[in-house]
Each structure stands twice: as C-alpha cells, then as structure tokens.
C-alpha cells in the first residue's frame with residue numbers, strides 16, 4: 001500500500017522537480033562531506049599544532065590520544081577557573097619543571113580531582129600541566145598553551161609535571177619513572193628543548209621538590225641523561 005502510493009507520487013513528479021530533488025541530494029552530500037573534511041582538518045591541527053601560531057596547544061579538545069614517542073596521555077582538562085586554570089596564555093616554553101605530589105600513595109586521578117576541586121574550595125592556587133600516576137598513567141590537566149599554577153616565578157615560561165610516589169621517600173615507581181622520562185623527553189623534542197632546560201621545582205624556589213631528586217643529586221643527573229637519550233632517539 002505504502003509502496004504503491006510512493007510510486008504513484010513519484011510518477012507524478014515533473015522532470016523539473018525531479019531534477020531539483022537530485023540537485024538537493026547532491027548538494028546535501030557535498031555539504032556533509034565538506035563538514036567532515038573540515039572537522040578532520042581541525043582535529044589534525046589540534047593534534048599536530050600545524051597551522052597554529054605561537055605556543056602549540058598540543059592536546060586541547062581531544063581525549064585519550066597517543067603520539068609517536070609520547071606515553072599514552074589521558075586529557076582531562078580542568079574547568080577554567082581562577083584557582084587552577086586561569087587561562088593565561090603561555091607565551092613561550094623555555095623549560096620543564098618536575099615536581100612530586102608530597103602526598104604519598106595518592107593517585108594521578110585524585111591529584112587531578114584536587115586541582116579541579118579548587119574552583120569550589122578556593123583554598124589555594126595550584127595545578128600542573130601533567131600528572132603521572134603510580135602505574136605510569138599520565139593525565140593532562142592544562143593545555144600547553146596556558147599557565148599552570150605550579151612553579152612560582154617560572155609559571156610564565158615552563159610546563160609542569162607532577163609525579164605521584166608511593167611513600168615518604170619521594171622515590172618514584174619504575175612505571176612512574178619510565179613515563180616521566182618518556183613524557184619529558186618527548187616534550188623536549190616537541191618544543192625544541194634539551195635536558196638542560198629540565199629543572200626541579202627546587203631549582204626555582206629552593207623547595208624540597210621533587211624530594212627524591214633533591215636529596216639524590218646522582219639520581220637527578222641520571223634522570224636528565226635518560227631524558228636526553230630518549231629525546232635524541234625521537
């Protein structure tokens with residue numbers, strides 16, 4: 001019944017109307033394909049930074065992405081707010097600052113959620129571009145084109161990496177260390193830095209952070225070497 005009526009209606013269409021209908025369909029298809037291509041181009045630009053000027057926003061608007069040489073990064077950007085993500089443009093990247101959480105046993109997710117919660121608690125200004133967890137998982141909280149509140153006077157020209165640790169010694173697990181070497185080495189490669197540009201929070205303020213690398217200079221020297229070796233391999 002339905003079929004018959006349809007055919008009847010179609011046969012009554014004038015040639016002109018049929019042509020107009022075909023034209024509409026073709027234009028519709030072109031429009032859909034165009035939007036897809038535009039979307040794809042935008043996505044690729046977000047991932048690679050190609051076509052952008054100034055500091056490269058390596059990961060905004062993406063989720064769970066992986067780049068060659070980078071460890072897997074889970075992008076969970078903080079809600080913009082004046083306490084942890086003030087959205088101040090990071091005009092230049094001259095270094096990478098390593099931190100430890102000073103909260104033994106806490107996870108990357110818990111530290112992320114703490115930063116996120118500062119918009120409500122308003123207890124302090126704090127955040128970090130990246131957090132590396134006890135199992136080596138990486139969460140990105142702030143795009144690399146914006147300030148994080150992590151490294152005092154160097155907030156204006158550095159990226160920050162916060163590392164979880166299992167106990168009071170501040171020593172990182174092997175998994176955390178491996179991800180830290182990869183992430184730092186990849187960022188050096190990505191932003192044209194060397195391991196000489198990788199510093200401790202201690203080097204900025206004298207604070208005992210990251211504790212293990214402050215108290216074990218040899219481990220810090222080795223870490224920088226591992227970062228350089230990794231960056232050179234990319």
Ligand SMILES: [Zn+2]
Nearest residue numbers: 099100201209
């Ligand atoms: Zn620190």
